[in-house]
Amino acid sequence: MEIMRVKDELVCTRRVEGLKAASLRVLESQAGKxxxxxxxxxxxxxxxxxxxxxxxxxxxxxxxxxxxxxxxxGIIDNWSE
Amino acid sequence: MEIMRVKDELVCTRRVEGLKAASLRVLESQAGKxxxxxxxxxxxxxxxxxxxxxxxxxxxxxxxxxxxxxxxxGIIDNWSE
Amino acid sequence: MEIMRVKDELVCTRRVEGLKAASLRVLESQAGKxxxxxxxxxxxxxxxxxxxxxxxxxxxxxxxxxxxxxxxxGIIDNWSE
Amino acid sequence: MEIMRVKDELVCTRRVEGLKAASLRVLESQAGKxxxxxxxxxxxxxxxxxxxxxxxxxxxxxxxxxxxxxxxxGIIDNWSE
Amino acid sequence: MEIMRVKDELVCTRRVEGLKAASLRVLESQAGKxxxxxxxxxxxxxxxxxxxxxxxxxxxxxxxxxxxxxxxxGIIDNWSE
Incomplete structure (x- = not known):
């Protein structure tokens, strides 16, 4: 698993049927991606x-x-950058 | 999932049977790949x-x-680089 | 397989059901990730x-x-950085 | 899919049975790998x-x-580096 | 497939049951990993x-x-770095 930080929500109205109404988040990796x-x-x-x-x-x-x-x-209990 | 930008269409006449006539797009990743x-x-x-x-x-x-x-x-509703 | 070093335990109370109570470790890759x-x-x-x-x-x-x-x-028997 | 260039054939006589006699090519990625x-x-x-x-x-x-x-x-119809 | 060089054997006595007694090799990638x-x-x-x-x-x-x-x-028949 990777450690990332939640940056934002993502609105994506036009999507493939297979994604259904799944909630999407923009994450930032440790390398800033x-x-x-x-x-x-x-x-x-x-x-x-x-x-x-x-x-x-x-x-x-x-x-x-x-x-x-x-x-x-999972949400990490305690993490400092 | 990754965030990319559609750059072009791709013409690929000679392909394996398994790709059928699927529509192909050239995408550019955030890192420019x-x-x-x-x-x-x-x-x-x-x-x-x-x-x-x-x-x-x-x-x-x-x-x-x-x-x-x-x-x-999916197509992202609002995104600024 | 990759060679990594165990750095810490990870506490993650709020997790998806599918992770159950699995024990988690923070590892450091050779590149420091x-x-x-x-x-x-x-x-x-x-x-x-x-x-x-x-x-x-x-x-x-x-x-x-x-x-x-x-x-x-696996745990490597002998390894020097 | 990735875009690569065919660089050479690869001769590999001693191989696992599961590769059978499959034809192998050395490819170069955009990053030169x-x-x-x-x-x-x-x-x-x-x-x-x-x-x-x-x-x-x-x-x-x-x-x-x-x-x-x-x-x-697939072989790309037209591509300039 | 990737092209790598065999660097060493790896001794790993304490391992998960699923690795059985499989023979392990340390490989070096082209990037030195x-x-x-x-x-x-x-x-x-x-x-x-x-x-x-x-x-x-x-x-x-x-x-x-x-x-x-x-x-x-597979073992490559002829390869120069």
Missing amino acids: LLVATDPVGAPIGKWVITTSGSAARLAMPDVKIMTDLTIC | LLVATDPVGAPIGKWVITTSGSAARLAMPDVKIMTDLTIC | LLVATDPVGAPIGKWVITTSGSAARLAMPDVKIMTDLTIC | LLVATDPVGAPIGKWVITTSGSAARLAMPDVKIMTDLTIC | LLVATDPVGAPIGKWVITTSGSAARLAMPDVKIMTDLTIC
């Missing part, structure tokens, strides 16, 4: 989270048919 | 999109037998 | 370990339903 | 091609049991 | 090899249940 993840835990902006990728990202969703490749799977 | 994705949403050139990779890229296609590893899965 | 892995071998802090990623990370867990994408799969 | 791909389209040296990776690489082969992780899936 | 691969071909130290990753790494093993994510799948 912006990525988009599905968020089943409801992570607030500014929080440090761990993400899982690949096929595990789908399995981490309540609905495993959402075709994500990156999912927030 | 050029990649090729299948496009089931009809993303116009210049638009910012989110892409899903790996096995999820196939599941995001209407026909899951297209053997892509990168698919545009 | 911090990653989070599930740990079925009980690797002590400071030790050099090998990690497996992707779907293999799940198969390396005693419970293959844990939705990790990185698992410590 | 050399990679090896299976080639079901017969891409000539010097041509720009698109490649698919991961499990899609196997599905792009006529024989899906070839255990490649990178396959040339 | 050290990785660990399972070796079903018996590649001697110093040789240039090709490796396959992801789920293909398991399929390249005689026993597909070994949970590796990187396997040496």
Whole structure:
């Protein structure tokens, strides 16, 4: 899993059917890269989270048919940059 | 998912049977790398999109037998570089 | 597999159901990047370990339903940086 | 998919049984990295091609049991560096 | 597949059950990164090899249940750095 920070929500009205209405977050990686993840835990902006990728990202969703490749799977209790 | 910008269409006449007649787009990543994705949403050139990779890229296609590893899965409503 | 060093434990109370109570470790890659892995071998802090990623990370867990994408799969007997 | 250029053939006599007699090509990525791909389209040296990776690489082969992780899936009609 | 050089053997006594007694090699990538691969071909130290990753790494093993994510799948006949 990777350690990232929640930066923003992402509005994406026009999407493939397979993403359904999944909630999306913009994350910032440690290297400063912006990525988009599905968020089943409801992570607030500014929080440090761990993400899982690949096929595990789908399995981490309540609905495993959402075709994500990156999912927030936990909020870290204590993390300083 | 990654955030990329649609740069161009890609013409590729000689291709493996498994790609069928899938529509291909040249995308530019945030780091300036050029990649090729299948496009089931009809993303116009210049638009910012989110892409899903790996096995999820196939599941995001209407026909899951297209053997892509990168698919545009949504057009971002508002994005400034 | 990659060669990493165990840096710390990671406390993550709020997590997706699929991670269950899996023990998490913060690892440092050779390039100095911090990653989070599930740990079925009980690797002590400071030790050099090998990690497996992707779907293999799940198969390396005693419970293959844990939705990790990185698992410590061995402790290296002798390694100097 | 990634955009790469065919640089050479690769001779590899001693190989795992699962690679069978698959034809191998040395490719150069945009960043100048050399990679090896299976080639079901017969891409000539010097041509720009698109490649698919991961499990899609196997599905792009006529024989899906070839255990490649990178396959040339098309020859680009027109590409200038 | 990637092109790497065999650098050393790796001794790893304490390992997950799923790695069984698989023979491990330390490889050096073209960029100088050290990785660990399972070796079903018996590649001697110093040789240039090709490796396959992801789920293909398991399929390249005689026993597909070994949970590796990187396997040496061939020894290159002729390669100069």
